[in-house]
Amino acid sequence: MRSGGSSSRGDHLSAPALEVRGLEYTYPDGTQVLRGTDFHIHPGERVALLGPNGAGKTTLVLHLNGILTPDAGDVTVAGLAVQPRTVKEIRRRVGIVFQDPDDQLFMTTVRQDVAFGPANYGVTGEELDRRVLDALTDVGMAGVVDRPPHHLSLGERRRVAVATVLAMNPEILVLDEPSSNMDPASRRELADVLTGLEITLLMITHDLPYALELCPRAMIMNHGRIVADGPTAALLGDRELMAANRLELPLGFDPSLARPERLPAPALTRPAQLPDPRGRPFSSK
Amino acid sequence: MSAGHAHALYVHGDSRVHALPAHVKLVALLIVIVAVVATPRERVGVFAAHAVVIIAAAACAHLSPRFIGGRLLIGAPFLAFAFLLPFVGGGDRVVVGALSLSVGGLWGAWSVLVKGTLALAASVVVTATTPVPALLAGLSRLRVPVVITEIAGFMVRYLEVIAGEMHRAKVAMAARGYQPRWAWQGTALATSAGALFIRSHERGERVYDAMLSRGYQGRLPQLDATAATPADWVRALALPLCAAAAAALAVII
Numbered sequence: 001m002r003s004g005g006s007s008s009r010g011d012h013l014s015a016p017a018l019e020v021r022g023l024e025y026t027y028p029d030g031t032q033v034l035r036g037t038d039f040h041i042h043p044g045e046r047v048a049l050l051g052p053n054g055a056g057k058t059t060l061v062l063h064l065n066g067i068l069t070p071d072a073g074d075v076t077v078a079g080l081a082v083q084p085r086t087v088k089e090i091r092r093r094v095g096i097v098f099q100d101p102d103d104q105l106f107m108t109t110v111r112q113d114v115a116f117g118p119a120n121y122g123v124t125g126e127e128l129d130r131r132v133l134d135a136l137t138d139v140g141m142a143g144v145v146d147r148p149p150h151h152l153s154l155g156e157r158r159r160v161a162v163a164t165v166l167a168m169n170p171e172i173l174v175l176d177e178p179s180s181n182m183d184p185a186s187r188r189e190l191a192d193v194l195t196g197l198e199i200t201l202l203m204i205t206h207d208l209p210y211a212l213e214l215c216p217r218a219m220i221m222n223h224g225r226i227v228a229d230g231p232t233a234a235l236l237g238d239r240e241l242m243a244a245n246r247l248e249l250p251l252g253f254d255p256s257l258a259r260p261e262r263l264p265a266p267a268l269t270r271p272a273q274l275p276d277p278r279g280r281p282f283s284s285k
Numbered sequence: 286m287s288a289g290h291a292h293a294l295y296v297h298g299d300s301r302v303h304a305l306p307a308h309v310k311l312v313a314l315l316i317v318i319v320a321v322v323a324t325p326r327e328r329v330g331v332f333a334a335h336a337v338v339i340i341a342a343a344a345c346a347h348l349s350p351r352f353i354g355g356r357l358l359i360g361a362p363f364l365a366f367a368f369l370l371p372f373v374g375g376g377d378r379v380v381v382g383a384l385s386l387s388v389g390g391l392w393g394a395w396s397v398l399v400k401g402t403l404a405l406a407a408s409v410v411v412t413a414t415t416p417v418p419a420l421l422a423g424l425s426r427l428r429v430p431v432v433i434t435e436i437a438g439f440m441v442r443y444l445e446v447i448a449g450e451m452h453r454a455k456v457a458m459a460a461r462g463y464q465p466r467w468a469w470q471g472t473a474l475a476t477s478a479g480a481l482f483i484r485s486h487e488r489g490e491r492v493y494d495a496m497l498s499r500g501y502q503g504r505l506p507q508l509d510a511t512a513a514t515p516a517d518w519v520r521a522l523a524l525p526l527c528a529a530a531a532a533a534l535a536v537i538i
Binding site for chain 1: 441
C-alpha cells in the first residue's frame with residue numbers, strides 16, 4: 001500500500017495536506033458560488049464535506065486542482081500553492097474522482113484509462129504497467145484490466161475511477177458523491193476500498209450514514225462558506241444545525257447509536273477495517 | 286445505465302487470424318481493397334479469385350458464411366443506388382424483356398456491386414477478428430494522425446453512453462403516452478436530438494475537466510504497442526498479395 005501522506009518530503013512534514021483560504025468565485029453568468037471558503041485538512045485525515053444542492057461543493061472541488069481560478073483567496077496542496085505554473089504538479093497531488101464515472105473513464109480499455117494519468121507525467125514501460133496493476137489491485141479490480149470501461153457495472157466503474165487517480169500517487173483523494181446511485185452492496189464494497197487506503201481523503205456526499213462510517217471529521221458547506229466543522233457524529237447529532245442547512249438523516253437513523261462500534265478511529269493508525277456484522281447504525285425500535 | 290456487451294463488430298475467437306497484430310491485418314486489408322478496386326470491371330474471373338481469397342481468410346477466422354452475409358447487408362443502401370444506374374445511364378441500350386437498359390449502366394452497377402461487396406467482406410473479416418481498441422492502436426501504429434484515432438476512440442467510448450441517453454429519452458416520452466407511428470418518430474427524434482446535443486456537449490466539458498485533472502496537456506499518451514514478427518507479416522500478407530498479383534495481371538494482360 002502506498003503512503004498518502006507527505007512524510008517522504010521532510011520540508012512538508014508540518015504542512016496541511018490541503019489548505020483553502022478565503023476562496024471566492026463567481027460564474028461568468030454572475031452567480032456567486034463561493035463566498036470566502038476557509039478550511040484545512042491534515043495528512044491522513046478523512047473528511048466529509050456535506051451541504052445542500054447548490055451550496056458550491058462541486059465548484060470548490062474544481063478549484064482544488066486549478067480547473068477553475070478563484071476571484072480571491074488561495075489553495076495550497078502539501079505546501080505548494082495552486083498557480084498557473086504549479087498546476088501540473090498540483091493535478092498529480094490532488095486526485096479527483098468525479099461523480100459520473102462515464103466522465104472519468106474516457107479511454108477504450110480500463111488499462112489505458114488507469115495509465116492515462118501516470119503516462120501524462122512521463123511514466124512509461126514496466127513502471128507504468130506496475131502502477132496500473134497496483135492501483136487496480138488496491139481497489140480490487142485487477143481482473144478487468146483489459147475490459148472496455150463501459151462494459152462494467154456502475155460499482156465497478158466507480159472503483160476503477162478511484163484507481164485512475166491512485167495510479168498518480170496523489171497526496172489527497174477527493175471524491176464527489178462516491179455512493180450516489182449505487183446498490184447497498186457496491187456502496188459497502190467501495191467503503192471497504194476507501195477505508196483500506198492509507199491516504200488523505202475529502203469526500204463530498206449527501207449520504208450522511210456513509211459520511212459517519214468513513215469520516216471522523218465533517219464540514220458543512222452552505223451559501224459558499226464552511227458553516228460548521230467538527231466530529232461527524234457531533235454535527236449529525238445537532239438537529240438545529242442540520243435543519244438550518246437542509247440536511248436530513250434517513251428515517252430511524254440515530255448517529256449516537258451508530259457511534260460505539262462504527263465510528264472509525266483516526267486514519268493511519270487503524271488496521272484495514274472489515275465490515276462488522278454486528279454493526280447496526282439504525283435504531284431497532 | 287445500459288451496459289451493452291462486446292463491441293458490436295467483434296466476434297470472440299482464438300483463430301490464427303484473431304491472433305495477428307492489428308496493424309498487420311490493417312495493411313493486409315488495405316492491399317485487398319486496393320487490389321479489388323484496381324481490377325478492371327470486365328475481368329469477372331479475377332473478381333472470382335478475389336472472392337476465393339476473402340473466403341479463405343474468413344474460413345481461417347472461423348467466420349460462418351451466414352455471419353458474413355448478415356454483415357454485408359449494411360452495404361444494401363449503397364447498392365440500391367447502383368441498381369438505378371442501368372435505368373439512368375446513357376450510351377448503347379439493350380432490351381431485356383420490357384425494360385430498356387443502358388449497357389454502360391449495367392457495367393457500372395456490376396462494378397459497384399462486386400467491388401463494394403468484396404471490399405466490405407474483407408473489412409468484415411478484419412473487424413470481426415480485431416477488438417476495436419486494438420484496431421485503433423493498430424491505426425496509430427501505422428502513423429494515422431493521432432487526432433483521428435483519438436476522435437474515433439472517443440466515438441467508440443461514448444456511442445453507447447449517448448445511445449443509452451437517447452433510449453431513456455424515448456422511454457420517458459412513451460411513458461407519458463407518446464405513441465408515434467413509425468413515420469412520425471422523426472418529429473420526436475428531431476426534438477430530442479437538440480436536447481441530446483446539448484447534453485453530449487456538457488458531457489464533453491466534464492470529460493475534458495476529468496482529463497485536465499489527470500495532467501492532460503493537449504496530447505494523449507501513446508500506450509499500446511504490440512510488435513509484429515516477420516512471420517506475422519508473412520502469414521497476414523500471403524492471401525492479400527495473391528489478390529494483388531491477380532489484379533496486377535488483370536491490368537497488364
